[in-house]
Amino acid sequence: MNLAATFPATASAHSAAHSSVDSSADNAAPRRHDPRALAALATRLFTAAGMDAGKAASVADLLLLTDMMGRGTHGLAQCPAYLDELVNGRMTGDGEPETVRDTGATVVWDGGYRPGLWLMQRALELGFERLPEHGVFSFAMRRSHHIGCLAAIAKQATDRGYYAMIASSGPHTKVVAPFGGKEGLFSPNPFAFAFPTSHFPVLVDTCASLTTVSMTRQKAAAGQPFEHAWLLDEHGQPTRDAAVMERSHDRGSLMLLGGEEAGHKGFGLALMVEALTQGLAGFGRRDAPTRWGANVWLQLIDPAAFAGSDEARAQMDFFVDRCHANAPVDPARPVRLPGEQASRNIAKHLRDGVSLPAPTVTALRAWAQRLGVDAAPVD
Numbered sequence: 001m002n003l004a005a006t007f008p009a010t011a012s013a014h015s016a017a018h019s020s021v022d023s024s025a026d027n028a029a030p031r032r033h034d035p036r037a038l039a040a041l042a043t044r045l046f047t048a049a050g051m052d053a054g055k056a057a058s059v060a061d062l063l064l065l066t067d068m069m070g071r072g073t074h075g076l077a078q079c080p081a082y083l084d085e086l087v088n089g090r091m092t093g094d095g096e097p098e099t100v101r102d103t104g105a106t107v108v109w110d111g112g113y114r115p116g117l118w119l120m121q122r123a124l125e126l127g128f129e130r131l132p133e134h135g136v137f138s139f140a141m142r143r144s145h146h147i148g149c150l151a152a153i154a155k156q157a158t159d160r161g162y163y164a165m166i167a168s169s170g171p172h173t174k175v176v177a178p179f180g181g182k183e184g185l186f187s188p189n190p191f192a193f194a195f196p197t198s199h200f201p202v203l204v205d206t207c208a209s210l211t212t213v214s215m216t217r218q219k220a221a222a223g224q225p226f227e228h229a230w231l232l233d234e235h236g237q238p239t240r241d242a243a244v245m246e247r248s249h250d251r252g253s254l255m256l257l258g259g260e261e262a263g264h265k266g267f268g269l270a271l272m273v274e275a276l277t278q279g280l281a282g283f284g285r286r287d288a289p290t291r292w293g294a295n296v297w298l299q300l301i302d303p304a305a306f307a308g309s310d311e312a313r314a315q316m317d318f319f320v321d322r323c324h325a326n327a328p329v330d331p332a333r334p335v336r337l338p339g340e341q342a343s344r345n346i347a348k349h350l351r352d353g354v355s356l357p358a359p360t361v362t363a364l365r366a367w368a369q370r371l372g373v374d375a376a377p378v379d
Contacts, residue, residue: 032353135305
């Protein structure tokens with residue numbers, strides 16, 4: 001993915017040579033950086049850590065897009081974890097995925113623990129090539145590395161007028177208990193569905209649990225409780241204490257979507273994701289993998305193969321308009337669709353530059369020093 005190609009209508013007015021962008025005259029304002037300069041830094045870091053240049057650029061661009069959408073936990077904040085995985089041999093930085101099966105309209109890959117964002121970009125490109133013939137492209141993958149923010153991946157499809165469904169699970173991960181249980185059995189099992197409209201892509205990105213592993217780790221590291229009881233302790237009782245997930249013994253679990261009263265709904269979503277990502281990939285918890293990895297489901301749909309692209313867009317434009325026209329509970333907070341704010345955030349960050357949290361900047365500097373890489377624009 002290329003940032004300039006992805007956002008040609010709103011390309012940044014700042015060149016990559018000028019990495020810092022002043023957001024205001026206020027000295028307390030966060031430092032902002034040119035998006036391309038940040039992507040170039042991440043690419044340099046990944047390449048220095050052993051990732052092929054093309055893979056590094058793809059991963060860096062998608063992480064940056066995630067930040068620009070406003071999903072900071074899955075943006076450049078993931079760089080330190082990815083770099084640690086690379087240098088310790090738990091992420092494969094070179095080579096190609098293995099094709100397990102290919103029927104034309106359906107494909108199964110073994111990713112060999114290669115960078116998940118790059119693998120997903122490759123899968124999307126393959127799907128885009130085949131949609132004119134098949135109308136629907138379905139893809140399953142086992143043994144990918146982390147695929148990041150699902151909405152950022154799905155946006156690549158909506159930008160081309162397609163629908164997208166994405167699901168992911170971690171066969172090694174056991175942090176969410178089944179409804180009625182108290183022992184972690186499966187991963188948060190994120191799921192995304194996206195479609196284009198005339199104004200912005202609708203990007204639904206959710207998971208089977210009420211919160212994520214990344215958010216829980218952030219809260220635990222900061223010593224902060226959750227605002228709501230989104231976790232279960234070792235006894236299966238609701239808690240706001242993120243530290244219950246950091247214990248080596250008597251560990252808690254993430255609460256299912258729907259909570260105590262309606263957690264069966266989150267359980268149902270988790271079961272769907274397990275079936276799509278592990279059943280159809282032919283690899284999963286039954287194989288008892290000893291290392292972390294991701295299994296993935298991707299489906300692309302071309303509306304032209306159904307009632308037509310124009311009809312699909314007209315129907316969904318109408319529905320979006322009806323949502324916006326719906327009387328809000330709070331007049332100051334009108335109805336907003338998922339993906340709407342992300343589009344605004346992208347435009348804002350392209351215009352004003354991207355600011356990063358202090359811990360992310362510190363980590364990027366440390367890795368740049370360790371790998372002997374130019375730390376601009378965060379030096």
